[in-house]
Amino acid sequence: MNNWRELATKLVEEHIAPQGVRDPQILEAVKRVPRHLFVPEEMRRYSYYDSPLAIGEGQTISQPYMVARMTELLALKAGDKVLEIGTGSGYQAAVLAEMGMKVTTLERIEKLALKAKDLLQKLDYDVTCIVGDGREGYPENAPYRGVIVTAGAQEIAEAWLDQLDEGGRIVVPLIVQEGLYRLLVRQKDSSLKKGYLDTWDDYCRFVPLLPGVKKLGGA
Numbered sequence: 001m002n003n004w005r006e007l008a009t010k011l012v013e014e015h016i017a018p019q020g021v022r023d024p025q026i027l028e029a030v031k032r033v034p035r036h037l038f039v040p041e042e043m044r045r046y047s048y049y050d051s052p053l054a055i056g057e058g059q060t061i062s063q064p065y066m067v068a069r070m071t072e073l074l075a076l077k078a079g080d081k082v083l084e085i086g087t088g089s090g091y092q093a094a095v096l097a098e099m100g101m102k103v104t105t106l107e108r109i110e111k112l113a114l115k116a117k118d119l120l121q122k123l124d125y126d127v128t129c130i131v132g133d134g135r136e137g138y139p140e141n142a143p144y145r146g147v148i149v150t151a152g153a154q155e156i157a158e159a160w161l162d163q164l165d166e167g168g169r170i171v172v173p174l175i176v177q178e179g180l181y182r183l184l185v186r187q188k189d190s191s192l193k194k195g196y197l198d199t200w201d202d203y204c205r206f207v208p209l210l211p212g213v214k215k216l217g218g219a
């Protein structure tokens with residue numbers, strides 16, 4: 001795919017920016033990440049549509065607008081540490097790394113995690129890929145300035161807030177009714193009685209956050 005830069009630029013200018021994402025750093029990062037490499041061969045021609053796509057194992061690569069919007073809600077800067085729950089294809093992690101963040105990403109399906117790790121390495125993105133249940137976070141690299149959950153959650157795991165810096169944010173699609181989620185931004189603020197401040201954003205659709213780890217060859 002020789003013209004991918006042109007297609008990525010079009011995706012940003014015709015779909016992502018018009019839906020309200022303004023941060024030039026995010027828009028530039030989306031233009032620079034080759035999304036077609038994160039998508040299976042047979043889906044490649046749709047790589048630069050503003051649409052989620054199947055990546056195998058019943059999972060999806062998120063819609064590019066949603067990747068950009070969630071990144072914007074994280075409000076991070078280069079050098080910040082960020083934890084992603086749900087590596088999937090590795091695309092969201094690549095966008096964060098392209099912006100200069102230090103990314104740790106957790107995936108429960110080992111097969112997807114290994115594939116993403118391999119690709120991110122080939123593209124020279126500095127991302128730590130871990131096979132694990134994202135509900136436990138990853139204390140080894142904590143504290144994080146941001147936690148981004150890219151699967152639909154039934155509830156906010158305690159570990160995410162525990163492993164967050166003061167003033168840091170969790171961005172998570174939280175269930176509102178079966179199959180429908182709403183983005184929640186939870187900012188850690190220990191001066192408040194609850195310890196955080198919640199703000200609600202877009203409604204969205206996501207694959208569900210599931211418990212446990214699925215090993216290669218395992219059940």
Ligand code: SAH
Nearest residue numbers: 061086088089091092107108134150209210
């Ligand atoms: N960020 C991804 C989108 C992935 S879809 C991308 O850019 O492509 C959501 C992913 O979350 C799936 O791969 C799914 O296996 C994973 N997931 C679901 N529950 C999880 C959990 N408890 N811990 C870690 N990953 C989980």
